[in-house]
Amino acid sequence: MATALFAFAASAAFAQPAYDTGASDSEIRIGNIVPYSGPASAYGVIGRIEDAYFKMINDHGGINGRKITFISYDDGYSPPKAVEQARRLVESDQVLFIASSLGTPSNSAIQKYMNAKKVPQLFVATGATKFGDYKNFPWTIGWQPAYQSEGRIYAAYLLKEKPDARIAVLYQNDDFGKDFLKGLKDGLGDKAALIVAEDSYEVAEPTIDSHIVKLKSSGADALVSITTPKFAAQALKKAAELDWKPIYFQSNVGSSVGSVMKPAGYATAQGVLSANYAKDGTDPQWDNDQGMTKFYGFLAKYAPDANRADGSVVFGYGHAQTVVQVLKQAGDNLTRANIMKQAASLKDFAPDTLLPGVTINTSATDFHPIEQLQMMRFEGERWRLFGPVINGEIGG
Structure with a gap:
């Protein structure tokens, strides 16, 4: 009997939630850096769409009962500013990880810092090949095709x-x-x-x-x-x-x-x-597509002013959906190490907005999630x- 009680207690202890900075019983804090101003400000809509997507997730109960707090800052497409904002997010805002930070120059500027701090730099919004370098930068992973x-x-x-x-x-x-x-x-x-x-x-x-x-x-x-x-x-x-x-x-x-x-x-x-690799938000061939029907419904309620003709709107939705998938897979183990493990454990995941036949696959030795394109x-x-x-x- 005593042995059985001990085994039950050990099992219960193992099942207890595990948290790092930025996660708790009620909250998951996610950081983001995009150019809301400057020469690449056209991409700023990505941050706004992701914020709207996470609001939708929160309205539906969050992730395993936890609400997402999304903190997004402008870097003006300036690498020095990106470093400043990354430090702010990690050290002051104490986010669990940074997701969807945009631009090759900005992500290059913060990559060493993020890896030194062992804070996940998830699904960077750039196709530069170096963001799939799992050997030298195990805390950084890409998203879009290289x-x-x-x-x-x-x-x-x-x-x-x-x-x-x-x-x-x-x-x-x-x-x-x-x-x-x-x-x-x-x-x-x-x-x-x-x-x-x-x-x-x-x-x-x-x-x-x-x-x-x-x-x-x-x-x-x-x-x-x-x-x-x-x-x-x-x-x-x-x-x-x-x-x-x-x-x-x-x-x-x-x-x-x-x-x-x-x-x-x-x-x-x-x-x-x-x-x-993604569907065109204005293409009538997707009018009856199950995934795009969800996308259009999201826009109608959470981003009614968004321009569905803007590829960045489609991009932001697919990006946010992938982040949510990682959080779902992480369950109650919301440590930074497990977030990276789950980001590198995606199997045939198909966000609503990807073209038919294009899926996301990652592994411990493959940090290039999307590797398919159509002319x-x-x-x-x-x-x-x-x-x-x-x-x-x-x-x-």
Whole structure:
């Protein structure tokens, strides 16, 4: 009898909730850093959508009875400011982890700090390959497809459809642009000499018009625009103004209908190519899709002013849904170590907004959750998908 009582007591003790800073019986504190201001402010809507999503979760009882407190700060797309905000979130606000912090420069700036503090840097909103480096940075994990994967996919398309292309590349002069460019060159392989012009821009530049003029003068008949929304729209407009009509590839992160294609002008954007892993919030083919029905219902109640044509709205929803999945899997073991363990234990998870056939899979040696993309072409006022879902896996 005594043995049985001891076994029961040990079992009960084992089942007790485990908490680190930022978690309790009633609360889970999540930090976030996005550019609500500055040259990448178009992405600020991601933070607002995630905040709305967590409000919806709280209204439905939270996660295992715990409410989410979401603390989101602006870094203006400035790495020094990102460091300041990360320290504020970890040391003053005492969050359990930081999720969905945006931008390659900002996440690069805080990565060593987050890992030194052993605070999870979950699902960074950037496709830079280094955020899947589980060996050197075990507290940082990516989310979206790696930029190198996307670059390789565009290279494969060019080699098949226009093997004699003269390629010009416009890229952002930071880890985002350089990582993407590496993937493009790797994909071209011994045909990398097809790139006849490369030009980079700084995010502090007010306009990139001169870069487009320079690239056109190279005689290129294909352009790969590795740009964020503000500069993506500028590049499209300037190319049209110059009557330059190359085969045009627009990086996924700058392909939003609402923040890029519409401002640039639908007529200007016809025929532009890109790749995606998520559904288009305005595409009628998803009107009866179960996942998008949930997404539209969420917008109607919790974010009625959000523009469903903005790809960042779709992105924020899928991101937040993935964070919630990790918390559900963590159960009552809300330690930082277990949060990372669960983030690296996602199996065929399909957020409502991902394309059919695209799922999230992670493991202790795979910190690249989404590794599939499908090519798309801009026609009329929306993107139209074509071809198969392509696996751009790059490994750990």
